[in-house]
Amino acid sequence: MIHQLQPxxxxxYRRGAKVVxxxxxxxWILRRVGTDDLVMRIVETEAYLGTSDRASHAWNGRRTExxxxxxxxxxxxxxxxxxxxxxxxxxxxxxxGEGEAVLIRAGEPVSGEKLMMANRNLxxxxxxxxxxxxxxxxxxxxxxxxxxxxxxxxxxNLVITxxxxxxxxxxxxxxxxxxxxAQEAVDWPLRFALRGNPHVSRPRIV
DNA sequence: CGGAAGATCCACT
DNA sequence: GTGGATCTTCCGA
Numbered sequence: 001m002i003h004q005l006q007p008x009x010x011x012x013y014r015r016g017a018k019v020v021x022x023x024x025x026x027x028w029i030l031r032r033v034g035t036d037d038l039v040m041r042i043v044e045t046e047a048y049l050g051t052s053d054r055a056s057h058a059w060n061g062r063r064t065e066x067x068x069x070x071x072x073x074x075x076x077x078x079x080x081x082x083x084x085x086x087x088x089x090x091x092x093x094x095x096x097g098e099g100e101a102v103l104i105r106a107g108e109p110v111s112g113e114k115l116m117m118a119n120r121n122l123x124x125x126x127x128x129x130x131x132x133x134x135x136x137x138x139x140x141x142x143x144x145x146x147x148x149x150x151x152x153x154x155x156x157n158l159v160i161t162x163x164x165x166x167x168x169x170x171x172x173x174x175x176x177x178x179x180x181x182a183q184e185a186v187d188w189p190l191r192f193a194l195r196g197n198p199h200v201s202r203p204r205i206v
Numbered sequence: 207c208g209g210a211a212g213a214t215c216c217a218c219t
Numbered sequence: 220g221t222g223g224a225t226c227t228t229c230c231g232a
Contacts, residue, residue, distance in 0.1 A: 046213070055213070066228060084226030086214045103213055136214050178213050201214095 004028060006162045007154050013074025013093050017100040020074075020093045021047035022192050024102055026166035028110060031142045032157040036115055038142055040107035040132055041163060044193040044200045046176045048090070050099035055182035058099025069150040070099050077158060079139070079149040086136030087145050091153055091160065105177070105191070107132035108199040109141075116141035128198035135201075170195050174205035 008027065013020060024045050031038040048056040057067045057080070070078045070092060078090040078101050090101040109116055109131055116131050117123065120141050132138040139145070144158065153160050172195045175187045193200045 048213075057213080062229095064229065080213085081227060083212060083214050083224085084228095085224080088213060090213090105213085134214065176213070181211085182213095 004162050004164060005030060007159045008075070008162065010075055010154060013091060013153070014095065015074075015093060017047040017049055017093045017102050018190060020091065021045040021102040021190065022171060024091065024104070024160070025171060025192060025194055027163035028161045029104070029107060029142065030159045030161050031144070033115070033143050036112060038112035038116060039110040040116075040138065040142060041110050042104055042106075042160075043108050043197045044104075044106035044191070046103040046105055046192070047190040048101050048103060049190070050094070050101075053182075053188075054185045055176060055179040055188075056099060056101075061099075067099070070101055071097055072150070075153045075160075077148050077151050077153055079144060079146055081146065082136070087139035088135040089139050089142075089144055089148075103135060104138060105135050106193070106199055106201045107138050107141075108197065119143050129201065131199075133199050133201045166194065172205045177201070177203070 024042050027042050029040040050056055050058045051061045058070055072092055073096040074093045076092050078092050079087055081087055089104045092101050094100040131141050148158050151158055172193045173189045174191045176191045193205055
């Protein structure tokens, strides 16, 4: 538990979003809410490649108030609201001005599952994936909203730590979800998940 | 200032 | 598999 809770270093994030997305699988999100600690193991990610990626909020160098934190350097959180009601957590990667980030799409509870379920308004027995099986669910379970936008992932109450090792053979790859508008980028294989993990969101990839 | 779209989720069929 | 919820953000006029 000691090693696994070591925060990842800044150098981990100062790389391209694709390799960071793969390397984030198996890492742990450590979230402190008041005096409670929540731990979620990352099981699914997507890379967004910045200004050259039509699916990215940074496409073509677009700069808006919402996306200002996306253009910072790794490692800070980029949190935004989609569809007016769901939050999405990203880790900003690379250097300042690039607009690269990794969307944390799904996680598996490691510790603090009861509080996560309360945050999700769940009780009793629940199916795998009900707690953290999607970017909106994961944020709700961990009580993450826009107030975490721009905060450091290296220290404070939202940190990503070493977690447990994942081998290359465990990683499934596929096209990203919910970006039908992205034209030539629609099929880019930038979605990564732990093969066979029941907490991965839909549609499944193998 | 108005309209449209959106890196989702849930219930229902 | 499909459609509705829901409202912020963004862009064009």
